[in-house]
Amino acid sequence: MKDSHIDLLATLFCGQCFGWKEEQGVFQSVVNGRLITFTEDTFLATLAGNGDLIRYFDMDGEYEMAKAHLRKLDPTMAKAVDRFAGLHILNQDPWEVLVCFILSQNNNIARIRQMYCRLTEAYGSPVGAGWHSFPTAAQMQDVSEEDLRRLGMGFRAPYLLDAIAQNSLLEEIPSLPFDEALHHLMTIRGVGPKVGQCILLYGFHRMEAFPMDTWMKKIMLRWYPTKDSQYFAPYAGLAQQYLFHYARTEAPV
């Protein structure tokens, strides 16, 4: 492992994923079909021998090099980096990310988490202790728009249906250049530039991605009025994550 330091609270609750729970220091979720349970103290032992978890938590990411680069850019970036130095960008299942960020539009994080949970309980597989895996596209193959509306998916229900129908499109993404990959994703209904870049960043680890939500627009206007994502290259995605989390938890934008 290149980087055994990770800020679990920041990483798991910064809005890049929606399936984790933390109660009294115990973290739980389902990763790659199995229930994972650990505390700050048992985290590294939990990873030992589990290559898929090491990858999921991005423990081999080049964070020291990236952070050194970003810190040098400007004082705002330096502060954001240092405040959340252990923030990792997870390597999540692209399908799960696609669904989550379709759900995210005009929505709040608390409710996205609730909708995520309902999907697992309705269509996922039981994995013990009352937990369910996130449903695969195959497991959702036969759901109807009305099923999804009954689950509280609202106007996003037809978007989810299109994502289910077109899920195999995800397989082509890794081999495509960034812009082509983004436009390919945007052929799915309910996937625009922001959701598409979230999928590329959180599902495919494309560091060029720079999701511009309402928070990031305010941040850019306030601190980087003449800049765009290129300013943070080649770590735009990570910079976005630091700034987003920093603005939401620390500094009034």
Place this chain on the structure above:
DNA sequence: GGCCAGGCCCCAG
């Protein structure tokens, strides 16, 4: 009890 939420679709200019 309104307000608003990690936007996108759709339709008018």
Place this chain on the structure above:
DNA sequence: CTGGGGCATGGC
């Protein structure tokens, strides 16, 4: 292509 209204739902 740019701008603005509408959108289901529930936490606050």
